[in-house]
Amino acid sequence: xxxxxxxxxxxxxxxISLVVIGSAVAMLFTRRVIYMALMIGGVFIGVAGIxxxxxxxxxxxxxxxxxxxxxxxxxxxxxxxxxxGHQEQTPVNGHTIFSVVAAGGLLxxxxxxxxxVDWAKWQSMSPKTDAPEWGTSSVKAVANSIYTQYTIPFELxxxxxIVALVxxxxxxxxxxx
Amino acid sequence: MxxxxxxxxxxxxxxxMGAEVILVLTGFALLxxxxxxxxxQKKLVPWLGILSLIIAGGLVVRNMINIQSATxxxxxxxxxxxxxxxxxxxxxxxxVGSILTLLISIDYLNHVKLPKSEYTxxxxxxxxxxxxxxSSLDLITIFIGLELLSIASYILVGMRRDSAKxxxxxMKYLVVGAVGTALTLYGMSFIYxxxxxxxxxxxxxxxxxxxxxxEFLVMLSLVxxxxxxxxxxxxxxxxxxxxDTYEGAPTPIxxxxxxxxxxxxxxxxxxxxxFLFSSHINEWYLILVVLAALTMLVGNVAAVTxxxxxxxxxxxSIAQAGYLLVPIAxxxxxxxxxxxxxxxxxxxxxxxxxxLVTMGAFAIISLVTRDADSEHIESFRxxxxxxxxxxxxxxIFLLSMAGMPIxxxxxxxxxxxxxxxxxxxxxxxxxxxxxxxxxFYYYFGIMRLMFKKETDGIExxxxxxGTLSLVVGIALxxxxxxxxxxxxxxxxxxxxxxxxxx
Amino acid sequence: xxxxxxRFLLLAAVLFSxxxxxxxxxxxxxxxxxxxxxxxxxxxxxxxxxxxxxxVPNINGQVFALFAMVIAASEVAVGLAVLIALYRNRNTSDVxxxxxxxx
Numbered sequence: 001x002x003x004x005x006x007x008x009x010x011x012x013x014x015x016i017s018l019v020v021i022g023s024a025v026a027m028l029f030t031r032r033v034i035y036m037a038l039m040i041g042g043v044f045i046g047v048a049g050i051x052x053x054x055x056x057x058x059x060x061x062x063x064x065x066x067x068x069x070x071x072x073x074x075x076x077x078x079x080x081x082x083x084x085g086h087q088e089q090t091p092v093n094g095h096t097i098f099s100v101v102a103a104g105g106l107l108x109x110x111x112x113x114x115x116x117v118d119w120a121k122w123q124s125m126s127p128k129t130d131a132p133e134w135g136t137s138s139v140k141a142v143a144n145s146i147y148t149q150y151t152i153p154f155e156l157x158x159x160x161x162i163v164a165l166v167x168x169x170x171x172x173x174x175x176x177x
Numbered sequence: 178m179x180x181x182x183x184x185x186x187x188x189x190x191x192x193x194m195g196a197e198v199i200l201v202l203t204g205f206a207l208l209x210x211x212x213x214x215x216x217x218q219k220k221l222v223p224w225l226g227i228l229s230l231i232i233a234g235g236l237v238v239r240n241m242i243n244i245q246s247a248t249x250x251x252x253x254x255x256x257x258x259x260x261x262x263x264x265x266x267x268x269x270x271x272x273v274g275s276i277l278t279l280l281i282s283i284d285y286l287n288h289v290k291l292p293k294s295e296y297t298x299x300x301x302x303x304x305x306x307x308x309x310x311x312s313s314l315d316l317i318t319i320f321i322g323l324e325l326l327s328i329a330s331y332i333l334v335g336m337r338r339d340s341a342k343x344x345x346x347x348m349k350y351l352v353v354g355a356v357g358t359a360l361t362l363y364g365m366s367f368i369y370x371x372x373x374x375x376x377x378x379x380x381x382x383x384x385x386x387x388x389x390x391x392e393f394l395v396m397l398s399l400v401x402x403x404x405x406x407x408x409x410x411x412x413x414x415x416x417x418x419x420x421d422t423y424e425g426a427p428t429p430i431x432x433x434x435x436x437x438x439x440x441x442x443x444x445x446x447x448x449x450x451x452f453l454f455s456s457h458i459n460e461w462y463l464i465l466v467v468l469a470a471l472t473m474l475v476g477n478v479a480a481v482t483x484x485x486x487x488x489x490x491x492x493x494s495i496a497q498a499g500y501l502l503v504p505i506a507x508x509x510x511x512x513x514x515x516x517x518x519x520x521x522x523x524x525x526x527x528x529x530x531x532x533l534v535t536m537g538a539f540a541i542i543s544l545v546t547r548d549a550d551s552e553h554i555e556s557f558r559x560x561x562x563x564x565x566x567x568x569x570x571x572x573i574f575l576l577s578m579a580g581m582p583i584x585x586x587x588x589x590x591x592x593x594x595x596x597x598x599x600x601x602x603x604x605x606x607x608x609x610x611x612x613x614x615x616x617f618y619y620y621f622g623i624m625r626l627m628f629k630k631e632t633d634g635i636e637x638x639x640x641x642x643g644t645l646s647l648v649v650g651i652a653l654x655x656x657x658x659x660x661x662x663x664x665x666x667x668x669x670x671x672x673x674x675x676x677x678x679x
Numbered sequence: 680x681x682x683x684x685x686r687f688l689l690l691a692a693v694l695f696s697x698x699x700x701x702x703x704x705x706x707x708x709x710x711x712x713x714x715x716x717x718x719x720x721x722x723x724x725x726x727x728x729x730x731x732x733x734x735v736p737n738i739n740g741q742v743f744a745l746f747a748m749v750i751a752a753s754e755v756a757v758g759l760a761v762l763i764a765l766y767r768n769r770n771t772s773d774v775x776x777x778x779x780x781x782x
Binding site: 013017020021027033036037043044047050054055058059062066067071079082099100103106107110114122125126127132133141144145146153157160163164165167168169174 | 695
């Protein structure tokens with residue numbers, strides 16, 4: 001990989017990546033579960049920033065609403081409904097070593113693999129346009145796609161939401177008697 | 178851009194996915210009906226579920242008859258959803274499995290306090306998810322079907338409120354299943370990146386075209402998807418959740434997971450592998466060979482030491498997943514494209530036999546474990562004195578799983594081994610044969626217990642209920658029927674237009 | 680113009696590996712669920728990056744990401760409900776007592 005030139009986009013990407021990875025690492029190593037919920041909020045908002053960099057404004061918005069809003073709040077509620085003390089630091093044992101080796105191995109493999117790929121060829125094969133393929137309004141394009149091509153999965157998602165709703169209620173409600 | 182998407186009409190949706198529509202509508206109807214029914218009337222809800230499944234089965238058969246005279250296969254939204262015999266035959270397997278699950282459940286729900294309506298419609302929705310996985314050609318839709326099945330299964334597993342094991346089983350299933358989802362999606366994202374389409378039929382040529390240039394990305398996608406789906410079919414090394422989940426789940430749901438859920442994941446696996454990665458299968462089939470061998474070995478060896486009947490069945494089902502991987506693994510050495518259809522026939526035959534046998538065995542397990550109030554295999558001791566019919570049926574089911582002659586399981590295994598030898602995969606055939614021999618040990622262990630004399634000799638007779646006897650009876654007839662005349666099913670399979678008329 | 684797509688893929692790879700590490704290492708169920716969300720977010724970065732800079736860029740990637748988000752949300756909802764059921768069943772005041780010991 002050639003050394004990248006510093007452009008505005010590049011700087012924004014670096015900063016956001018730093019926030020995302022920093023929050024993710026901090027989340028995994030924090031000892032209090034409640035801080036963890038705040039850290040994950042940082043990851044979600046950072047990822048939304050990445051989407052906006054890629055001209056996917058609508059998805060970026062949805063990311064803020066669904067993840068940073070709904071899911072983080074849901075997590076906070078669950079944390080408050082169940083009691084969490086200080087998390088003890090996991091001792092360094094076989095289990096930790098296994099986790100580090102497995103995840104690190106995956107990352108190493110991916111890094112090595114991405115380096116072997118001929119990205120210049122990728123660049124030459126993909127169309128070189130400065131404007132995104134879907135024009136200026138990603139909302140319109142997404143809506144068009146969902147309501148024409150992807151109507152069937154869209155309808156099925158409503159079934160999934162009902163299943164999740166009913167499931168959450170019957171699993172979490174108190175015993176009747 | 179893809180093809181012009183014609184608009185969905187009620188007629189076209191009904192023609193192609195009528196079975197799914199019936200099940201979803203029944204599910205929603207039961208959801209509303211639940212509010213108006215009193216306790217006695219709720220006992221009828223599972224029967225309504227069975228009725229809707231039978232209608233859905235009729236609609237699938239209608240589709241299979243229609244396709245014989247059709248000039249091209251029916252499709253919706255630009256080949257997002259298709260009506261081919263590959264999907265239809267799997268759908269029939271799911272429907273039969275779900276009907277039998279509900280029949281076992283009717284007996285089970287009379288003894289264990291569970292919300293009957295929710296149980297029924299979650300099962301129906303899970304079946305819809307399985308059907309979508311079998312019939313869709315679109316990565317997003319397959320993924321949605323997979324999640325519909327998975328999320329409904331997580332809830333069904335965790336439904337027992339009197340048992341902490343049930344919630345723990347659900348938690349474990351959910352965490353492992355969600356990791357599987359993430360892995361599958363990570364794999365799918367590269368397919369999209371390389372081809373720009375989510376349709377696997379259209380991605381087929383695209384993938385073959387970029388294979389040489391971006392081999393790492395294609396292989397990464399394949400490995401990730403294999404791992405993700407491997408979790409769902411409990412393929413070694415992703416099988417750790419299986420025994421715990423099977424043990425903690427309500428017994429009919431264990432049967433559903435090991436039969437319908439597994440069959441659905443196989444339907445998805447074969448569809449994805451055949452469409453996306455078959456162009457270079459001779460380069461990577463060794464991965465599948467190794468995984469199949471490992472799955473057969475680990476499943477069978479670990480089952481030997483099990484003392485809990487549900488855990489034993491869990492390991493046995495892992496082993497069965499290994500056998501089912503063999504027909505695709507051997508395609509790597511296949512000489513001609515026709516072998517694909519041969520492999521598909523083997524898989525469907527084996528799955529049909531396996532689903533029926535599993536349901537029959539779990540019907541008996543459900544009764545025996547409840548009567549003894551213990552899931553230890555010792556509860557089967559002296560079953561022959563207490564109920565000769567159940568003991569003999571169970572023996573036949575176990576013999577079928579082990580692959581003894583005059584049962585359906587024998588021909589299932591025989592065909593797979595024959596196919597492996599035909600494709601010069603002698604090692605795999607040998608491992609399959611050898612691990613089957615190991616499996617005799619634990620299957621015979623249960624049989625020996627059943628025919629042993631009780632020490633005090635005054636055990637009361639075991640009463641079966643009507644629905645359980647029905648399940649056992651159906652399973653028995655099919656198991657022996659297919660064992661005596663396997664050609665009846667093989668002829669039908671031979672006539673199928675798997676992916677439409679060639 | 681250097682190949683920008685690699686940056687996004689690498690960021691996604693780092694996030695995916697971190698999520699996998701969390702799932703394997705952590706014993707707290709809530710952290711497990713959050714780690715899975717990290718993995719799913721990594722997938723979405725991939726999809727969105729491909730939808731802009733892929734070989735055939737188009738809107739489908741964004742639609743895919745949107746569907747993935749909805750699924751992730753329902754998975755989390757069910758997961759937390761199971762957690763609460765588990766918590767009530769075990770009647771313990773600390774999540775670490777009901778850690779899933781045998782993986």
